[in-house]
Amino acid sequence: MISEAIIGLKCHQCGWDGPAEPFSYICPTCGKNLDFIYDYDCIAASCGPLSLNKDHDDSMWRYLPLLPVKAAPENKSLRVGGTPLVDFPHIAKDLQIGRLQIKDDTRNPSGSLKDRASELAIQHAKEQGKKTIVAASTGNAGSSLAALSAYHGMDSIILAPATAPIAKLTQILQHGAQLVPVDANYDGAFDLAFEWAQKNESYCRNTGVNPILAEGKKTVALEIAEKNDWKAPDHVFVPVGDGCIISGVYKGFFDLLSLKWIDSMPAIHAVQAEGSAAIVDSLVREGDILSVSANTIADSISVDQPRDGDKARRAIIKSGGKGFKVSDDDILEAQKLLSETTGIFAEPAAAAAYAGFLQASQSGIFEDEDHVVVLITGSGLKDTANAQKLLKPVEAVKATLVDVEKYLEKLQG
Amino acid sequence: MISEAIIGLKCHQCGWDGPAEPFSYICPTCGKNLDFIYDYDCIAASCGPLSLNKDHDDSMWRYLPLLPVKAAPENKSLRVGGTPLVDFPHIAKDLQIGRLQIKDDTRNPSGSLKDRASELAIQHAKEQGKKTIVAASTGNAGSSLAALSAYHGMDSIILAPATAPIAKLTQILQHGAQLVPVDANYDGAFDLAFEWAQKNESYCRNTGVNPILAEGKKTVALEIAEKNDWKAPDHVFVPVGDGCIISGVYKGFFDLLSLKWIDSMPAIHAVQAEGSAAIVDSLVREGDILSVSANTIADSISVDQPRDGDKARRAIIKSGGKGFKVSDDDILEAQKLLSETTGIFAEPAAAAAYAGFLQASQSGIFEDEDHVVVLITGSGLKDTANAQKLLKPVEAVKATLVDVEKYLEKLQG
Numbered sequence: 001m002i003s004e005a006i007i008g009l010k011c012h013q014c015g016w017d018g019p020a021e022p023f024s025y026i027c028p029t030c031g032k033n034l035d036f037i038y039d040y041d042c043i044a045a046s047c048g049p050l051s052l053n054k055d056h057d058d059s060m061w062r063y064l065p066l067l068p069v070k071a072a073p074e075n076k077s078l079r080v081g082g083t084p085l086v087d088f089p090h091i092a093k094d095l096q097i098g099r100l101q102i103k104d105d106t107r108n109p110s111g112s113l114k115d116r117a118s119e120l121a122i123q124h125a126k127e128q129g130k131k132t133i134v135a136a137s138t139g140n141a142g143s144s145l146a147a148l149s150a151y152h153g154m155d156s157i158i159l160a161p162a163t164a165p166i167a168k169l170t171q172i173l174q175h176g177a178q179l180v181p182v183d184a185n186y187d188g189a190f191d192l193a194f195e196w197a198q199k200n201e202s203y204c205r206n207t208g209v210n211p212i213l214a215e216g217k218k219t220v221a222l223e224i225a226e227k228n229d230w231k232a233p234d235h236v237f238v239p240v241g242d243g244c245i246i247s248g249v250y251k252g253f254f255d256l257l258s259l260k261w262i263d264s265m266p267a268i269h270a271v272q273a274e275g276s277a278a279i280v281d282s283l284v285r286e287g288d289i290l291s292v293s294a295n296t297i298a299d300s301i302s303v304d305q306p307r308d309g310d311k312a313r314r315a316i317i318k319s320g321g322k323g324f325k326v327s328d329d330d331i332l333e334a335q336k337l338l339s340e341t342t343g344i345f346a347e348p349a350a351a352a353a354y355a356g357f358l359q360a361s362q363s364g365i366f367e368d369e370d371h372v373v374v375l376i377t378g379s380g381l382k383d384t385a386n387a388q389k390l391l392k393p394v395e396a397v398k399a400t401l402v403d404v405e406k407y408l409e410k411l412q413g
Numbered sequence: 414m415i416s417e418a419i420i421g422l423k424c425h426q427c428g429w430d431g432p433a434e435p436f437s438y439i440c441p442t443c444g445k446n447l448d449f450i451y452d453y454d455c456i457a458a459s460c461g462p463l464s465l466n467k468d469h470d471d472s473m474w475r476y477l478p479l480l481p482v483k484a485a486p487e488n489k490s491l492r493v494g495g496t497p498l499v500d501f502p503h504i505a506k507d508l509q510i511g512r513l514q515i516k517d518d519t520r521n522p523s524g525s526l527k528d529r530a531s532e533l534a535i536q537h538a539k540e541q542g543k544k545t546i547v548a549a550s551t552g553n554a555g556s557s558l559a560a561l562s563a564y565h566g567m568d569s570i571i572l573a574p575a576t577a578p579i580a581k582l583t584q585i586l587q588h589g590a591q592l593v594p595v596d597a598n599y600d601g602a603f604d605l606a607f608e609w610a611q612k613n614e615s616y617c618r619n620t621g622v623n624p625i626l627a628e629g630k631k632t633v634a635l636e637i638a639e640k641n642d643w644k645a646p647d648h649v650f651v652p653v654g655d656g657c658i659i660s661g662v663y664k665g666f667f668d669l670l671s672l673k674w675i676d677s678m679p680a681i682h683a684v685q686a687e688g689s690a691a692i693v694d695s696l697v698r699e700g701d702i703l704s705v706s707a708n709t710i711a712d713s714i715s716v717d718q719p720r721d722g723d724k725a726r727r728a729i730i731k732s733g734g735k736g737f738k739v740s741d742d743d744i745l746e747a748q749k750l751l752s753e754t755t756g757i758f759a760e761p762a763a764a765a766a767y768a769g770f771l772q773a774s775q776s777g778i779f780e781d782e783d784h785v786v787v788l789i790t791g792s793g794l795k796d797t798a799n800a801q802k803l804l805k806p807v808e809a810v811k812a813t814l815v816d817v818e819k820y821l822e823k824l825q826g
Contacts, residue, residue, distance in 0.1 A: 058471065075499075075500065075501075075502075077497055077498065077499045077500050078497055078499050078517070078755075078756060078757075079497040079499075079520075084490055084491055084492040085490065086488075086490045086491050086492075087488065087490050088488075089488075090566075104491070104522075107492075107520055107522075109517075109520075109756055109757070110756075110758075111792075111794060147752075147756040147757075147758065148756055149756075150752060150753050150754060150755065150756040151755060151756030152756075153503075157821065159817065162807060162808075162809035162810075166797065166801075167580075167794055167797045169807055170797045170800055170801055170804065171758060171793075171794070171797075173804045173805075174748075174749065174752040174753075174758055174793065174800050174804070175752045175753060175756065175758070176752065176753035178821060178824050178825070179807070180810050180817055180820055180821065180824075181807045181808065181809055181810060182809065182810050182811075182812045182817070183809035183810060183811055183812050184812035188812045189812075192812060192813075192814060192817055195814055196814060196817060196818070199814070335587075336587065339560075339563060339587040339588045339589065340563050340587075340588060340589035341563060342491075342563065342564060343491060343522060343523075343560040343561055343562075343563040343564030343565075343588065344491075344522070344560075344564075345523075345560065345584060345587055345588070379524075379794065380584075380587065381524060381580060381584070381792065381794035381795060382794060384579065384580045384583045384584075387583055387587050388579075388583055391583065391586045391587070392586075394575060394582055394592070394594045395575075395594065396575035396594055396595065396596035397575075397593055397594060397595050397596060398595075398596055399595045399596050399597035399601045399602075399605060400605075401605060401608055401609060401612070404572065404593055404595070404605055404609060405609070407593055408570065408591060408593065411591050411593075412591070
């Protein structure tokens with residue numbers, strides 16, 4: 001049994017609708033991605049801003065009435081979600097906007113926003129009686145699934161490109177997941193994982209084709225709204241690869257608008273790496289999403305074929321957002337600037353959102369009083385090799401006060 | 414002006430006492446380390462468990478009345494402290510103890526407990542009118558100081574051994590600190606940093622010789638007590654290098670006991686790496702702390718001469734704690750076990766605390782109902798190279814379902 005507030009599933013493409021149990025990953029009619037549909041009156045009867053205000057649960061599970069599972073997990077003290085929303089008044093002033101907030105989702109258990117989706121997927125899998133979860137991953141989804149499966153006592157199998165950053169593969173192995181490093185890119189791993197899960201009746205945590213993941217990710221939007229006293233910001237910047245995070249962010253604000261807990265939808269902007277920009281390109285072209293041959297240092301958003309592309313486009317268009325493309329150089333510069341001015345060390349994919357925000361700021365799309373939120377989705381500690389590209393090599397300094405002084409003079413030069 | 418509740422500073426060794434302003438790093442009489450002394454009645458007049466219960470600040474700054482600064486920083490939304498205290502009932506049951514909690518301090522902004530000390534030191538430095546902070550660091554204190562200096566707009570200079578883990582040096586550089594990688598071990602860097610700070614009238618964030626750092630670190634004890642409804646656990650396991658974290662943990666519980674907010678002191682156990690065990694060795698020998706030539710993979714607790722050794726010994730002895738020594742192999746095994754069974758990826762120094770807890774469990778020091786807290790002080794993402802030592806090399810698998818199935822069969826073998 002899932003939540004009473006769930007009406008069922010609906011295909012965003014052909015309009016098919018059906019029950020949420022038995023669960024379908026994709027539309028049984030056209031094969032496209034599904035949305036969970038809620039009875040908002042039913043939610044409002046059990047939960048509201050006032051009851052939430054009294055709730056001491058500081059994890060994403062405070063929003064259980066808005067999630068498509070029956071119960072919260074027995075153990076939730078590891079705290080997925082509840083990440084800081086950090087204010088930067090000085091940067092806002094410099095860039096002539098009303099308010100800048102960074103949602104620091106590097107502070108999740110495994111260091112990325114993906115934990116929100118893994119946490120919900122594991123609970124959903126348990127409620128479906130599944131013992132094993134399988135996922136394709138460029139690294140973050142896999143390390144997240146591995147860590148939270150270890151926490152919740154679930155078996156996990158991760159198919160990842162053998163070329164994923166070593167820190168992410170280490171995380172996956174470290175947490176005792178079964179890692180299959182495939183000689184393929186993310187797209188190849190994706191198809192194999194889905195096929196394997198279907199054949200073995202396992203739960204599939206592949207981003208995009210499982211609507212539960214966007215439901216988990218939407219909790220980041222709920223937190224942004226609640227921390228701002230149920231006032232939506234004017235703009236939200238989201239790094240986009242597969243398109244599932246931006247779909248989730250949109251779904252979160254959509255739910256809150258449907259519940260009338262907020263009274264406006266923010267413009268949700270998609271930022272893609274130039275070398276992996278299928279969704280933004282389709283917006284410019286006003287046509288279908290075409291596969292690309294992805295090539296960017298931002299591995300977490302490096303995808304040929306965005307598996308949640310259509311729902312991502314819907315999020316951008318319906319929210320009045322725009323698409324931004326940033327180069328790998330832009331990403332590395334934004335990553336460094338972010339670290340130096342905010343104290344937040346983002347991985348390249350996450351820094352892309354900040355690069356997009358800076359580009360938007362220069363292009364003059366903001367009004368003076370605009371309130372902007374930038375979503376930082378993963379920790380820079382997951383990929384120190386790329387950050388090092390902008391850093392000078394470390395040379396040992398002789399251990400005397402005179403040598404230290406000389407070295408500092410040179411640095412401050 | 415610092416907090417009204419501060420009576421002054423006192424030498425733990427010779428008993429000298431004096432005002433907290435002007436501020437002395439070390440005892441002007443004997444050169445030993447100092448403690449901040451509080452007027453507990455003054456604290457109790459403005460703050461108590463009931464008032465804290467109503468406080469929505471989820472950072473370490475909720476304990477401002479117990480800290481030796483005048484005010485909280487203007488910006489605190491990055492959230493230092495307020496880390497999860499995670500319950501593991503299954504592990505507790507397996508090990509036949511009443512309760513096991515892990516304090517996951519990897520969830521601080523820069524990924525380590527050191528952020529608590531840096532955060533307070535930066536505020537103290539600002540209140541002292543200082544523009545630059547200098548510190549010696551094996552990596553974590555430096556990356557913490559660099560990140561939080563970037564956040565608070567403070568200049569920082571870090572002297573680190575040039576051999577520190579690359580992820581930590583990357584973090585320091587990434588946040589725009591001035592890194593001086595010295596051709597020396599931590600102890601050499603320590604002396605140089607203190608000398609440089611004195612000569613240049615800069616603020617010195619060297620662990621041990623500045624009592625403000627233990628005051629910042631004590632907030633972890635305050636959080637443990639508050640989350641347990643002001644009931645102290647029976648045992649706390651702390652990884653020990655310089656001895657400053659364990660001094661801080663003791664100070665936190667000492668303050669709470671003096672305030673009568675808790676009614677017992679936990680046994681505070683020190684865990685050191687076999688190759689860097691000056692403090693534990695001195696306990697066994699019942700003699701002075703003698704320098705060692707440190708050699709352990711756990712870089713964060715690898716020190717020749719523990720700069721807060723005497724206060725660490727006091728913490729262990731006065732709390733009824735014990736000393737534990739763990740080998741590098743114990744540490745790596747505990748690190749892997751912790752990741753696989755809890756979802757928490759600890760760096761080697763932090764995993765040492767868990768290794769010590771496992772050793773204690775085997776040696777039968779716990780009663781059936783005992784409540785144990787293990788302090789995990791830093792993230793495994795800061796040092797993936799060591800974790801990889803227990804992992805098999807990644808070999809790419811051919812991207813077909815048959816090959817994936819064969820590979821999984823072999824894994825599950």
